[in-house]
Amino acid sequence: MKRGRPAALRCLLLLRAPALLLLLRAAAVQGDCGPLPVVPRAHPASASAGSTSFPENTTVLYTCDQGFVKIPGKPDAVVCISSRWTDIEEFCNRSCEVPPRLPYAILKSAYISKNYFPVDTVVEYECRPGYRKKYPIQSGKITCRDDLTWSTPAEFCEKKQCPNPGELVNGNINVTTDLLLGSQIFFSCDPGYRLTGEASAFCMIKGNAVGWSSSLPTCIKIICPEPPQIENGRIVNEEDTYEYRHVVTYECNKGFVLTGKSHISCIVRDDVGEWSDPPPTCRVKSPPVIPPQKPTTTSAPGTTTTLPTQKPTTVNTAGPEVPTTQRSTTVNVPAAGNRPDTRTTIKSTTASEEKDLASGYRTFLYANMRHMRTKNPMLYVIT
Ligand SMILES: *[C@@H]1O[C@H](CO)[C@@H](O)[C@H](O)[C@H]1NC(C)=O
Ligand SMILES: *[C@@H]1O[C@H](CO)[C@@H](O)[C@H](O)[C@H]1NC(C)=O
Ligand SMILES: *[C@@H]1O[C@H](CO)[C@@H](O)[C@H](O)[C@H]1NC(C)=O
Secondary structure (H helix, E strand, O other): OOOHHHHHHHHHHHHHOHHHHHHHHHHHHHOEEOOOOOOOOEEEOOHHHHOOOEEOOOEEEEEEOOOEEEOOOOOOEEEEEOOEEOOOOOOEEEOOOOOOOOOOEEEOHHHHOOOOOOOOOEEEEEEOOOEEEOOOOOOOEEEEOOOOOEOOOOOOEEEOEOOOOOOOOOEEEEEOOOOEOOOEEEEEEOOOEEEEOOOEEEEEEEOOEEEEOOOOOEEEEOEEOOOOOOOOEEEEOOOOOEEOOOEEEEEEOOOEEEEOOOEEEEEEEOOEEEEOOOOOEEEEOOOOOOOOOOHHHHOOOOOOOOOOOOOHHHOOOOOOOOOOOOOOOOOOOOOHHHOOOOOOOOOOOOHHHHHHHHOOOOOOOOOOHHHOOOOOOOOOOOO
8 A cells, every 4th residue: 555654654653753743644634845945055946936835746956046056965955755845954055166277287187077166175286298297396286265266376387398309411490489398390401402391390299298290301402403415515524413503514516616604503493403594505616707887887997896795606706627618698707908907806795704704714715806917807716
């Protein structure tokens, strides 16, 4: 029988407390519980909190008042059983907020899931990964003070330092701040070297320690392609490889004239080696040329005439080895009578030519016409 047990209980109570029995009887007749018990620092959560009569088996949940926190493990509800509310004791208390988050430390696991921190509670931190305890070791503990604030934590941890990155051969490592956790270092290669790998690295957490996000790059020597061979000429002192700044010198075979730059150098553009200029060309020497119309402007005796910027292609030569069958469409041998005087001087006028001459690389040598026979002024080019 369902009623068996309460009846037995009543019999038991009957023997010991007749007055209580009377009370219970009265309640049982009504079949409900009266007003809810008052719990300090808490209030009933249900909407029927104001009621004065509750049916059997009703459960009413309590919530802590503003500013109080539930004490873990303590009941926070009452149930109407046999016309009586079950017991409930104070289950709310003052508490500090959840301990502050620290950049260098985390709460020890024992405190992580808690949210009840009454006055005088002590919680302990441990250094975050990538940090280590400072010396002298300071406390990683804080206390909930009477005003419900936490004591100020000591900065008892410091960043770990990444290992020295070492040396970058043919390059440079730029340490902008330090080598501590979170720092970044930058790599660069010397001129003429190409960086292969990462251009920077971070000091980051690696397992239990800290380490660089990437290994050192390498600086690879930049090589120019083979310099082009030229017809009727050659490269002086040919090498196997040509590095940055290496200069290649061309010269023409006998009887040929060099046009363009006799020296080209290995330069680097966008990490790729290339030649500073196209290679020169070698052309067959031609018989001497003085354009027929020119002498009219230079025939005045005693004047000095400088020919316009001469490119070697327009320079005419008179060498015994030059075959007379050379293309001579532009070659004109002026009549000797057009040049009464010999004070005509021909200079090389381009900057590069003068530089070549000055630097000791003899490319062109212009003979002063003064030293030549009056009757046949000519310009010589000696290669
Ligand atoms: C109260 O709950 C008990 C156990 O669940 C049950 O036996 C009883 O019938 C309930 N009483 C009422 C009035 O619902
Ligand atoms: C409430 O907190 C105070 C301070 O920590 C403590 O002394 C007291 O026992 C707590 N009350 C309860 C009911 O736990
Ligand atoms: C290092 O890097 C900083 C910032 O990028 C720069 O200002 C500085 O010139 C660099 N130093 C060297 C030696 O490369």
